[in-house]
Amino acid sequence: MTDGxxxxxxxxxxxxxTNPGHLKISPGGILWKKQGGGKAVEVDRADILGVTWMKVPRTNQLSVLIKGGPWYKFTGFRDQDLSTLTNFFQSHGITPEEKQLSVSGRNWGEVDLNGNMLTFLVGSKQAFEVSLADVSQTQMQGKNDVILEFHVDDTTGANEKDSxxxxxxxxxxxNTQYIGDENHPPAQVFRDLIVQKADVGAGGEEAVVTFEGIAILTPRGRYSVELHLSFLRLQGQANDFKIQYSSVVRLFLLPKFDTDFVVQSNLSMSEDLLYTKYKDKLEPSYKGxxxxxxxxxxxxxxxAKVTRPGKFRSCQDGYAVKSSLKAEDGVLYPLEKSFFFLPKPPTLILHEExxxxxxxxxAAGGSNMHYFDLLIRLKTxxxxxxxxxxxxxxxxxxxxIRMKISSSGRMMEVLLLMILERKNLMPVKNPGKKDFKREVSSSKAVTKRKSRDGEESQKKRKPKKKKDPNAPKRSKSAYVIFSQMERENVKKSNPGIVFGEITKALADKWNAMSAEEKEPYEEMARDDKQRYKSQVQLII
Incomplete structure (x- = not known):
């Protein structure tokens, strides 16, 4: 239990x-990682103020309150997980509280303001709750109605149709909960509390700084970019977009070309806010x-954290290489922990995936011999x-890529395979330039793919077609099939072996095999290749 x-x-x-992911609860705190990479939530044990359980439709919800921040809500727990985690939290000094959800359908009750959360209670049960951090504006309608308006976030459309x-x-x-008088009715008292906790008001509508005439690729056009306290706004001639900072996972600053355009910007923000909430984060003015x-x-x-280019440099001392993904031309940035293709489709590939x-x-012949392709296959x-x-x-x-592998504690096996077999490279001659080599073992540990030109490289090349996202999976080589089937056996026979040594052991074992021993894997590779061709023909 102490391991979490x-x-x-x-x-x-x-x-x-809602976003699916993996949740780890340990004595040190809570860590949630989004499935497929991206956003991560990490909460230290010392920052946890409270934990609550609630039964929700078809599953259970765990809510975690942290110091000076919002509630984090995790759903997807089974009924048997409640007692296990309750005992775990209690053994580490946290007593979970159980809440009940109101299903009566009543729309009258009491409002509980706890931190930056507004909870509507029917009796003693919760009907709904909203985060006051999402409130953009409050206003009175008459003497008894209070209207809360919420921030618009144009990034939510990918997950939710309604907002x-x-x-x-x-x-x-x-009303006896919010007592007022003739000049200050209970509704006004309630609104004042919302304004105080939600941190909205006149200052929230004014942009902290504005950048005029910024060229943007997606959405395409020139926009005025307004940076507000809780969101950024893109204002164009025909379109207007708003993005909440809570939706921003990471910032990437990827130079495409050199620029010497210098600006000076003064922040429109009160000194109290600047030297309290944004202390050590922002300065009154910037020039650069x-x-x-x-x-x-x-x-x-x-x-949000900022990712910049790492040690990679192209042949022209740039930070990226020109390439094409599907039917789109763009640039590929090899970063320290990922590959990023821009501008569209914007594709982020983490090294760990x-x-x-x-x-x-x-294939040799024609202008295509001056280019090569890079195939990245994910664990999915x-x-x-x-x-x-x-x-x-x-x-x-x-x-x-070789440097990233050799300096990584956790080797990527097939990448390392290409390094181990460098002595068996196949050169492609080109007078006047260095030899271009592709990692191919003489024992066919990595099977060379046919080029798109194939045997008809001398014929007129057909125009490039867009790749079907539902196209069948590519066929596997005999060595890839062998390594997938034998990897577990190598691990069992060599306890404690590291990733890089597993790959070396597999390569040595494959190279030592005779043609008869390799034949079953070659046959499976031929069958898989035939499967791929048959599926392609069905699509055509």
Whole structure:
């Protein structure tokens, strides 16, 4: 019990909908990671103020209150998980509280303001609750009605079709919870409390700083970018977009070209707010390159981390290589912990999600021999094929991947395989330039794919077609099938073996096998190849 508990398929609730992920509860705190990478929530044990359980439709919900922050709500727990986690929390000095959900359908009751959460109670049971951090404006309608307007977030459409925009409360003059007078009725008292806790008011409507005429790729056009206290707004001639900082997971500052455009920006913010809430995060004014000033201010307001290019440099000392993904041309940024393809489709690939990488050369003849492809296969069996990378980028890109593997405590096995077999490289001659090499073992540990030109490379090339997202999975080589089947046996026969040594052991074992011993795997590879061809023909 002291080691903690790990739960899969746990949903984190929020204004943008629910996101599935993995939740780990340990004596040190709580860690939730979004499935497929991205947003992570980490709460230290010392920051936890309270924990509550609630039975919700078809599952159970765990709510965690942290110091000076919101409630985190996790759903997806089974009934048997309640007693296990309750005992775990109690053994570490936290007593979970059980709440009940009201299902009576009544729309009258009491309002409880706890921190930045508003809870509507019917009797002693909770009917609903909202975060006051999402409230953008409050206003009185008559003497007894209070209207709460919520922030619009244009990023929520990906998860939820509907979004809460407005909520109205009717508070009669005889209300005993919020006592007022003739000039200050109970509804006005309630509104004042909301304004105080939600931190809304006249200052919340004014932009902290505005950047005019910024060229944006998605959505395409020129926009005025307004940075507010809790959101940013893109204002164009025809469109208006708003993004909540709570929806921002990470910022990427990826140089595309050099610029010397210098700006000076003064923040429109009170000194009290600047030197309290944003102390050590923001300064009264900034002067410098526009992208640096914009990123610094946005980071201070959103508290999101900034990722910049790492050690990779292209042959022209740039930070990215030109390539194509599907039918779109763009640039691929090899970063310290991920690959990022821009501008569309914007594709982020974390290193920890990669199963293996293949370098694929084009067949000799024609202009295609000056390019190569990079195939990245994920552990989810999804593949990303980056086409038409210039051949002179190969050595820098390969050396960068090799460096990331050798310096990583957790090796990516097929990537390491290419390094181990470098002595068996197949050169492709090109007069006047360095030899371009593709990682291919003489024992066929990695099977060379046919180029898109194939045997008809001399014929006229057909125009490129868009890749079908429902296309069948590519066929596997004999070595890949062998390594997948034998990996567990190598682990069992060599307790304590590390990832890199597993790959080396598999490669040595494969190279030592005779043609007869390899034949079953070759046959499975031929069957898989035939399967792929048959599925492709069915689609055609």
């Amino acid at each position: 508990h790990l739960f899969n398929n746990i949903f984190l609730g929020g204004r943008g909908g 809460l925009m407005e909520l109205s409360f009717h508070i009669p003059n005889n 390159l526009i992208h640096e000033v914009f990123t610094t201010i946005l980071r201070g307001l959103s508290s 990669i199963d293996y990488v293949e370098f694929e050369r084009h 069996e999804q593949e990303h094929l980056f086409r038409n990378i210039q051949r002179n980028e190969y050595h820098n890109l390969f050396d960068f």
